Amino acid sequence: MTGKNAQNCNENYLKYVKQLDPPTKHFKNCLSAFGVGGLICTIGQFFRFMLEYAGLSGDELAGAVSVILIFLGCLLTGLGVYDRIGRHAGAGSIVPITGFANSVTSPALEFKTEGYIYGTAAKMFTIAGAIIVYGVFSGVLVGIIYYFL
Amino acid sequence: MMAEEILNIFLMYIKAFAVGGAICTIAQIVINITSLTSGKILVFTMLAGVILTALGLYQPLVEFAGAGATVPISGFGYLLANGAIKGAEKGFFYAVTGSLTAASAGVTAAVVFSFIMSLIFRSRTKRN
Numbered sequence: 001m002t003g004k005n006a007q008n009c010n011e012n013y014l015k016y017v018k019q020l021d022p023p024t025k026h027f028k029n030c031l032s033a034f035g036v037g038g039l040i041c042t043i044g045q046f047f048r049f050m051l052e053y054a055g056l057s058g059d060e061l062a063g064a065v066s067v068i069l070i071f072l073g074c075l076l077t078g079l080g081v082y083d084r085i086g087r088h089a090g091a092g093s094i095v096p097i098t099g100f101a102n103s104v105t106s107p108a109l110e111f112k113t114e115g116y117i118y119g120t121a122a123k124m125f126t127i128a129g130a131i132i133v134y135g136v137f138s139g140v141l142v143g144i145i146y147y148f149l
Numbered sequence: 150m151m152a153e154e155i156l157n158i159f160l161m162y163i164k165a166f167a168v169g170g171a172i173c174t175i176a177q178i179v180i181n182i183t184s185l186t187s188g189k190i191l192v193f194t195m196l197a198g199v200i201l202t203a204l205g206l207y208q209p210l211v212e213f214a215g216a217g218a219t220v221p222i223s224g225f226g227y228l229l230a231n232g233a234i235k236g237a238e239k240g241f242f243y244a245v246t247g248s249l250t251a252a253s254a255g256v257t258a259a260v261v262f263s264f265i266m267s268l269i270f271r272s273r274t275k276r277n
Contacts, residue, residue: 041169139248143233
């Protein structure tokens, strides 16, 4: 087979594969992301009301709500439930703060076999590290810009 | 009076659901189009929160939707930027340290709880 034919063959094969591929269910994906993401935020709102009733307010309130949700995210990841939710919910389980918790706990558990220092502790920040680096850097930029404005 | 209060609480839940769901849907649409991985989606959503807060557009959303705006990771960006903006009023030192100070609760919780979970549980992600 000459080079040109081989390329044709490749293209035909790729077309054939694409034909057999199940179509990505864009609409269904978005709907489950909306439902699960909305539900997690509603649970957050429930804790917000409860803690507001208990007398917290402002930054303390927002902080306490995220701590509770992060705890739930870590616990559900540990129990193996969160990944099962995530398989269906996509961004609905990634984007809420519980997804952040999941991204910290998940590698911490997975790399436990490599020991508590180089495994759990070091791998904990594989994704969270990126968030903290860019978050702190952009936060500092915002602070400096606002200081000089 | 009582009925009105209940209605307000109910309305707040609806708003939290709608706005939180909408943020997740936007992220899902971005995933569908670009097939970005979850780590990149988290970073970009958080940065969107920082930028929107710096422009003064996120604060109204937080007041409108409560947890619907603070629970998604863009709310983490809101915390960071808001801490920096508040710190900038006090002085240069606080303008630089303000963002991490505001986010310390979330980061501390994630680290402490994750470490505790790693002591208790073993990885289940591979056993489907």
